[in-house]
Amino acid sequence: xxxxxxxxxxxxxxxxxxxxxxxxxxxxxxxxxxxxxxxxxxxxxxxxxxxxxxxxxxxxxxxxxxxxxxxxxxxxxxxxxxxxxxxxxxxxxxxxxxxxxxxxxxxxxxxxxxxxxxxxxxxxxxxxxxxxxxxxxxxxxxxxxxxxxxxxxxxxxxxxxxxxxxxxxxxxxxxxxxxxxxxxxxxxxxxxxxxxxxxxxxxxxxxxxxxxxxxxxxxxxxxxxxxxxxxxxxxxxxxxxxxxxxxxxxxxxxxxxxxxxxxxxxxxxxxxxxxxxxxxxxxxxxxxxxxxxxxxxxxxxxxx
Amino acid sequence: xxxxxxxxxxxxxxxxxxxxxxxxxxxxxxxxxxxxxxxxxxxxxxxxxxxxxxxxxxxxxxxxxxxxxxxxxxxxxxxxxxxxxxxxxxxxxxxxxxxxxxxxxxxxxxxxxxxxxxxxxxxxxxxxxxxxxxxxxxxxxxxxxxxxxxxxxxxxxxxxxxxxxxxxxxxxxxxxxxxxxxxxxxxxxxxxxxxxxxxxxxxxxxxxxxxxxxxxxxxxxxxxxxxxxxxxxxxxxxxxxxxxxxxxxxxxxxxxxxxxxxxxxxxxxxxxxxxxxxxxxxxxxxxxxxxxxxxxxxxxxxxxxxxxxxxxxxxxxxxxxxxxxxxxxxxxxxxxxxxxxx
Numbered sequence: 001x002x003x004x005x006x007x008x009x010x011x012x013x014x015x016x017x018x019x020x021x022x023x024x025x026x027x028x029x030x031x032x033x034x035x036x037x038x039x040x041x042x043x044x045x046x047x048x049x050x051x052x053x054x055x056x057x058x059x060x061x062x063x064x065x066x067x068x069x070x071x072x073x074x075x076x077x078x079x080x081x082x083x084x085x086x087x088x089x090x091x092x093x094x095x096x097x098x099x100x101x102x103x104x105x106x107x108x109x110x111x112x113x114x115x116x117x118x119x120x121x122x123x124x125x126x127x128x129x130x131x132x133x134x135x136x137x138x139x140x141x142x143x144x145x146x147x148x149x150x151x152x153x154x155x156x157x158x159x160x161x162x163x164x165x166x167x168x169x170x171x172x173x174x175x176x177x178x179x180x181x182x183x184x185x186x187x188x189x190x191x192x193x194x195x196x197x198x199x200x201x202x203x204x205x206x207x208x209x210x211x212x213x214x215x216x217x218x219x220x221x222x223x224x225x226x227x228x229x230x231x232x233x234x235x236x237x238x239x240x241x242x243x244x245x246x247x248x249x250x251x252x253x254x255x256x257x258x259x260x261x262x263x264x265x266x267x268x269x270x271x272x273x274x275x276x277x278x279x280x281x282x283x284x285x286x287x288x289x290x291x292x293x294x295x296x297x298x299x300x301x302x303x304x
Numbered sequence: 305x306x307x308x309x310x311x312x313x314x315x316x317x318x319x320x321x322x323x324x325x326x327x328x329x330x331x332x333x334x335x336x337x338x339x340x341x342x343x344x345x346x347x348x349x350x351x352x353x354x355x356x357x358x359x360x361x362x363x364x365x366x367x368x369x370x371x372x373x374x375x376x377x378x379x380x381x382x383x384x385x386x387x388x389x390x391x392x393x394x395x396x397x398x399x400x401x402x403x404x405x406x407x408x409x410x411x412x413x414x415x416x417x418x419x420x421x422x423x424x425x426x427x428x429x430x431x432x433x434x435x436x437x438x439x440x441x442x443x444x445x446x447x448x449x450x451x452x453x454x455x456x457x458x459x460x461x462x463x464x465x466x467x468x469x470x471x472x473x474x475x476x477x478x479x480x481x482x483x484x485x486x487x488x489x490x491x492x493x494x495x496x497x498x499x500x501x502x503x504x505x506x507x508x509x510x511x512x513x514x515x516x517x518x519x520x521x522x523x524x525x526x527x528x529x530x531x532x533x534x535x536x537x538x539x540x541x542x543x544x545x546x547x548x549x550x551x552x553x554x555x556x557x558x559x560x561x562x563x564x565x566x567x568x569x570x571x572x573x574x575x576x577x578x579x580x581x582x583x584x585x586x587x588x589x590x591x592x593x594x595x596x597x598x599x600x601x602x603x604x605x606x607x608x609x610x611x612x613x614x615x616x617x618x619x620x621x622x623x624x625x626x627x628x629x630x631x632x633x634x635x636x637x638x639x640x641x642x643x644x645x646x
Contacts, residue, residue, distance in 0.1 A: 037426055085606075088610055105372065106609050108372075108426070108429075109562075109605065110606055110609050110610070112559060112562075112605075113563070113602045113603075113606035113609065114602070114606060116556075116559065116599070116601060116602030116605070117603055119598075120596075120598045120599035124596075124599070233555070237433070237434075237437070240430065241434075244427075244430060275441070275444065275445040276445055278437070278441055279438060282434040282435075282437055282438045282441075285430065285431070285434045286419075286420070286431060286438075289420065289423060289430070289431050290420070293423070293427070
């Protein structure tokens, strides 16, 4: 018989992994279309959480309105992020400069710079201390299933994330915009030749990816009850690890690796103090880079 | 016009700029500091000097060798913790801890470089980020060894073979001397055939490999050397301030150092120095308007990437400057000896 404690940790790990998965999808989508890493993705997560918090403290809306406003802010953040940090560096659209290292590194650095500005601006406006979520919005009412005690948040996170994953799958495979996203990530220049508006597609990708990131932010904020300007940094790195483990451009791979990461982290807290549990993700990252440089689920790449 | 004409610029000018700089750092600034006589100015001067060293060491690995390094502050931290632990646990003085911190930081860099050095571009950046965060977690969580978030109080100040150098002016002179020597060494490393080999890796590592440049080894050397200089900077910081805590070595510090190199111009040593001065002095100057230090770092970095993609003093102009300055020492082949700077 398995100790119920482990089952409980497993469930917590699954919901934690789901939030990483939502973040990792944003990374993966954006990496797919632009071939660059968006370092400001963690700040989208934070913005989503703060949008929810502001709405909660201003009025007393139902929880679905909170998630909805977080999604809307996430979409706006993704749009402006693309305009500010990525668009100015796409002045040249020929294949050589699309693949050039200088361009990729300058967008990497510019998204890093934007993320610093956003985080510091949030710190100036809201202060760097943790802000607590009002008690009635916390999603941690205990639920008892047999010997296992879970909280409602585990179910809500799992449900919302699963719904968003299904929605994403529908968007990518059944709609025109999904088709163009897949086309651009397959071959940007080819997509342009057949008449796809690549600029619009890139914006849509940022919007979709950032909505998922913002949803992860508000859900985690309500689950732990603490929202602060630097909260996006650690989940951002975890999601990034999941993306690299999954093979950079594979969405199912990223989701599976995010779940693995979440579960192994919550299991690790059983054996070591929580301060050390971040070590699991970094260890996974280094091991993946050394032994599976293509990622666990990725297609073969020429060089890593 | 034959080759020797091309590479023999008029002599005599070559030492002017370095001489002026040395005069400024060792005579002009101390005189000003002594004139104002406020501890605050001394602190800023020392802080700027330490960050010049950090930014110059980052320049070696990110600017010259083209490896995007996102964990530099962790090696700075390793140096600082080595100095602090050696001096509190074993009572060793600054003279011993200064080289030892560099060596320990370089050793750790060498060990982590062994498996990760064959990664390229973004994979390398992510690996250094993870390594930096792991070292930071060790500093933060290994409470029995590093005292965790409480930090360590370093009681021993700067000294040289037993002579105390802990007065304000003496501290400034010590820091300035160490930093100047290190920057000089980095300058010789990056403006030489060695530096050109590193640049060839940055431009196209496959091509450099095919031409017979040992890329993996050179990358590893650049990474280890830059960690050495970062460790030296950490030791200076620990003995100078007398108190260190993990917060001084977190990810945002790595980004600050990266921003200095980017703002100054990737691949240009004078640029790295200017970038460090700008990003330390500008926020201090704006302190009157509130604590905008970090947001300034982000804004300056963003605007410089957008408007000055080559940096304040780009690599080409920096190389021209170096060629003019060092050109006086250039020798073409003389009786069978190789060509190069002496």
